[in-house]
Amino acid sequence: MLRYATNNFLKMLAIMLTLSLSLNSYAAGSVSVINPYARAVPAGQPNSAAFMVLKNTSDQDRAVIHARSNASKVVELHTHKKEGGMMRMRQVEKIVVKANSETVLKPGGLHIMFIGLKQPFKAGNKAELELEFDNGEKVKFTAPIKMVAGMNMMKMKKQH
Numbered sequence: 001m002l003r004y005a006t007n008n009f010l011k012m013l014a015i016m017l018t019l020s021l022s023l024n025s026y027a028a029g030s031v032s033v034i035n036p037y038a039r040a041v042p043a044g045q046p047n048s049a050a051f052m053v054l055k056n057t058s059d060q061d062r063a064v065i066h067a068r069s070n071a072s073k074v075v076e077l078h079t080h081k082k083e084g085g086m087m088r089m090r091q092v093e094k095i096v097v098k099a100n101s102e103t104v105l106k107p108g109g110l111h112i113m114f115i116g117l118k119q120p121f122k123a124g125n126k127a128e129l130e131l132e133f134d135n136g137e138k139v140k141f142t143a144p145i146k147m148v149a150g151m152n153m154m155k156m157k158k159q160h
């Protein structure tokens with residue numbers, strides 16, 4: 001009886017986990033976009049960024065070559081680089097996701113940059129985004145807009 005209940009509980013848990021994963025995961029062929037989110041910014045601030053995990057389950061390297069959104073005038077692929085002791089943002093041509101591995105877009109690192117916001121990036125709102133890969137595949141998804149603490153970046157700066 002107890003074993004039966006435990007089994008059922010585990011099954012339920014597995015279903016719930018699958019559901020919660022599928023809710024926040026979007027696939028373009030072999031690359032999945034997992035838990036995308038965008039940074040909430042105060043009204044009047046013109047730019048923001050989106051972050052996510054890109055997971056490549058194929059045995060071929062893939063790369064994001066374009067990002068598009070109706071949320072801002074311009075959307076660019078960006079990274080942070082340390083220059084003269086300062087972390088600065090730089091546009092990159094592509095974001096590579098190696099075969100059978102993950103690339104993490106996060107504050108202080110790689111990100112999708114929104115320049116010239118057309119809508120308020122308030123916590124609770126959403127931003128639509130489309131990524132295009134080097135093999136022509138595209139994935140469209142919605143990134144919830146959240147408060148993102150600046151702590152990650154500060155910690156990274158202190159470590160170096």
Ligand SMILES: [Cu+2]
Pocket residue numbers: 049078079089090111112113
């Ligand atoms: Cu940027």
